[in-house]
Each structure stands twice: as C-alpha cells, then as structure tokens.
Amino acid sequence: xxSPLSHPLVRTFLASVERRTAALPAVWxxxxxxxxxxxxxAALADDVTEDPAVDGGPVISEERVRxxxxxxxxxxxxxADALAxxxxxIPPEPENPGGTWLTLGLAVLPVPLxxxxxxxxxxxxxxxxxxxxxLWRSAPxxxxxxxxxxxxxxxxxxxxxxxxxALSLAFDGIxxxxxxxxxxxxLALPVVGAIRLAxxxxxxxxxxxxxxxxxxx
Numbered sequence: 001x002x003s004p005l006s007h008p009l010v011r012t013f014l015a016s017v018e019r020r021t022a023a024l025p026a027v028w029x030x031x032x033x034x035x036x037x038x039x040x041x042a043a044l045a046d047d048v049t050e051d052p053a054v055d056g057g058p059v060i061s062e063e064r065v066r067x068x069x070x071x072x073x074x075x076x077x078x079x080a081d082a083l084a085x086x087x088x089x090i091p092p093e094p095e096n097p098g099g100t101w102l103t104l105g106l107a108v109l110p111v112p113l114x115x116x117x118x119x120x121x122x123x124x125x126x127x128x129x130x131x132x133x134x135l136w137r138s139a140p141x142x143x144x145x146x147x148x149x150x151x152x153x154x155x156x157x158x159x160x161x162x163x164x165x166a167l168s169l170a171f172d173g174i175x176x177x178x179x180x181x182x183x184x185x186x187l188a189l190p191v192v193g194a195i196r197l198a199x200x201x202x203x204x205x206x207x208x209x210x211x212x213x214x215x216x217x
Contacts, residue, residue, distance in 0.1 A: 004044035005037055009065045020079035032082055043068040081144045093139040094205040103138055104194040106131035107153050111187040128153055140201040152193025159186040
C-alpha cells in the first residue's frame with residue numbers, strides 16, 4: 001500500500017509549500033517539508049484502505065484529505081510563517097533536554113491534575129499556564145509548532161465537557177468512572193502534541209553543530 005503522501009492533493013500541497021519557501025536555506029526548507037510529511041501521514045494514517053480496483057493503492061476520501069490539510073494550514077500561511085521566522089534572525093536553537101521535558105511535562109499535567117480532589121482544576125490551570133509560558137519562551141520550536149502545541153494544551157477545555165456530556169447522555173447521567181474516562185480520552189491530544197515537540201527538539205539537538213565547552217540551552 002502506498003503512503004497517504006502519494007495522494008494528488010498532498011503532493012500539490014507539499015509542492016506549493018516547497019515553491020513558496022524557495023528563499024529559505026535548504027536545510028530549513030527540507031526540515032519544514034519533513035515535518036509536514038510526518039504530520040500529514042499521521043493525520044491520514046487511519047483513513048487509508050485497500051481497494052483491489054486500484055491495484056491496492058490508497059483510497060482516501062478527498063474531503064478527508066482536504067480537512068486534514070486545512071487543519072495544518074494553507075501553503076501561503078505556512079510559507080509566510082517560515083519566511084517570517086527566518087527573516088527574524090532568531091532561528092530555532094537547541095536547549096537542554098531537561099528544559100524541554102519540563103515544558104512538555106507541564107503540557108500534559110493539567111488533565112491528570114484535574115483528578116486531584118478539591119484543588120485539581122486550579123492546579124491544572126496553573127500547569128497549563130506554565131506550559132504555555134515556557135512553550136512560547138523556548139527556543140527549539142518555530143511559531144507554527146508553538147501555535148499547534150497551544151491548541152493541544154488547551155484542547156481539554158473543549159474536549160472534556162463535550163465527552164462528559166456525551167457520556168452522560170449515553171449512560172443516563174455522568175458518573176465518576178465516566179468523568180475519569182472523559183479525562184483520559186481528552187489527554188490524547190496533549191500527549192500527541194508533546195510527542196511531536198519532543199521529536200522536533202531532539203532532531204534539532206542532533207543537527208546542531210557541537211561546539212566544545214558550549215552547553216545546550
């Protein structure tokens with residue numbers, strides 16, 4: 001089975017981003033394209049099915065592909081952000097792994113903290129605020145990654161009430177186990193965001209030239 005990246009809409013999207021970011025350094029441009037390939041492949045992985053009529057090629061709804069690409073952003077927006085980041089002369093920089101893991105830990109803590117009786121919700125909000133402050137002050141990620149990570153961190157504010165309401169309708173009232181289940185499900189998006197940021201920061205550390213005596217971060 002071919003990769004979802006072989007879909008015509010995806011190829012056109014990536015080609016447009018590559019063309020619009022021609023002014024970027026080649027390394028930056030390829031890193032941006034690789035990030036987009038990974039993001040698109042992950043978004044469409046569950047939507048690929050086999051169809052004998054097309055020689056086992058990927059069958060993905062065109063509407064599903066369009067929704068995935070719209071969520072990522074238009075080529076114009078992605079290129080504009082990348083060019084603005086480059087022209088700002090403040091490229092992403094590697095940081096100490098401890099600082100990265102502190103930021104990512106704070107990003108996924110809000111949901112588990114909500115399980116603490118009495119003070120859970122205030123503690124969760126404090127953790128979320130701390131995660132966002134560190135995220136936007138951290139060097140390893142470009143603004144596009146920071147915006148997406150912000151949505152992941154804040155997503156439980158929407159997903160938890162929606163899931164709790166759905167479970168209460170399904171089981172004729174919300175119970176403690178159902179509420180815990182809604183929190184665990186809502187944790188998925190912050191975890192996905194943290195994994196993506198961790199991979200991006202690790203890749204940057206691997207690519208950065210190692211200067212003797214200069215600590216990262």
